[in-house]
Amino acid sequence: SAVISQKPSRDICQRGTSLTIQCQVDSQVTMMFWYRQQPGQSLTLIATANQGSEATYESGFVIDKFPISRPNLTFSTLTVSNMSPEDSSIYLCSVVVYNEQFFGPGTRLTVL
Amino acid sequence: QKEVEQNSGPLSVPEGAIASLNCTYSDRVSQSFFWYRQYSGKSPELIMSIYSNGDKEDGRFTAQLNKASQYVSLLIRDSQPSDSATYLCAVKETNAGKSTFGDGTTLTVKP
Numbered sequence: 001s002a003v004i005s006q007k008p009s010r011d012i013c014q015r016g017t018s019l020t021i022q023c024q025v026d027s028q029v030t031m032m033f034w035y036r037q038q039p040g041q042s043l044t045l046i047a048t049a050n051q052g053s054e055a056t057y058e059s060g061f062v063i064d065k066f067p068i069s070r071p072n073l074t075f076s077t078l079t080v081s082n083m084s085p086e087d088s089s090i091y092l093c094s095v096v097v098y099n100e101q102f103f104g105p106g107t108r109l110t111v112l
Numbered sequence: 113q114k115e116v117e118q119n120s121g122p123l124s125v126p127e128g129a130i131a132s133l134n135c136t137y138s139d140r141v142s143q144s145f146f147w148y149r150q151y152s153g154k155s156p157e158l159i160m161s162i163y164s165n166g167d168k169e170d171g172r173f174t175a176q177l178n179k180a181s182q183y184v185s186l187l188i189r190d191s192q193p194s195d196s197a198t199y200l201c202a203v204k205e206t207n208a209g210k211s212t213f214g215d216g217t218t219l220t221v222k223p
Contacts, residue, residue: 042215
């Protein structure tokens with residue numbers, strides 16, 4: 001498995017501001033993903049974080065709104081830009097290790 | 113049609129009973145199948161992986177796979193209140209990257 005940590009664990013932000021979420025893994029992983037999950041809802045994939053190249057975004061998500069960095073095989077950041085209350089959600093980092101997918105503890109974001 | 117479908121739930125069972133959670137998938141190339149447990153306010157936790165037809169047991173949990181019917185299930189024996197959670201089914205092509213997740217089934221085990 002993998003030990004995944006995320007910072008911050010939660011935050012309350014004002015509309016129009018940006019928040020950067022960090023994801024740290026205890027081992028090198030090739031595949032890393034960012035999801036969001038609103039309370040009581042299913043997981044929604046935002047993007048695949050690619051090491052050394054631009055992230056691959058899912059339909060409905062764009063780089064300007066959710067810029068992602070992946071400087072190495074153990075670390076990634078997701079920025080939620082120009083936030084609105086609709087961005088209030090839990091944001092999850094996820095990695096694949098030996099064909100199994102694991103999730104970080106999540107970042108609970110509330111936008112006022 | 114969704115790629116991975118689960119019982120809409122919620123599912124409620126008495127303590128000590130067997131809870132049965134079901135999942136069907138549409139992509140026949142899927143070769144890896146997973147069950148996750150997600151407690152309220154927490155992230156999904158991988159509890160079972162199954163790759164071959166038949167049953168796989170781990171403690172009180174049994175995963176069942178039938179590739180011909182494109183069906184995977186999770187049985188929880190002697191259900192406990194601590195098993196109350198949302199259970200997510202996930203499928204993927206082996207070594208193909210991310211899994212495709214179902215919407216989850218919420219299980220409540222009543223004391």
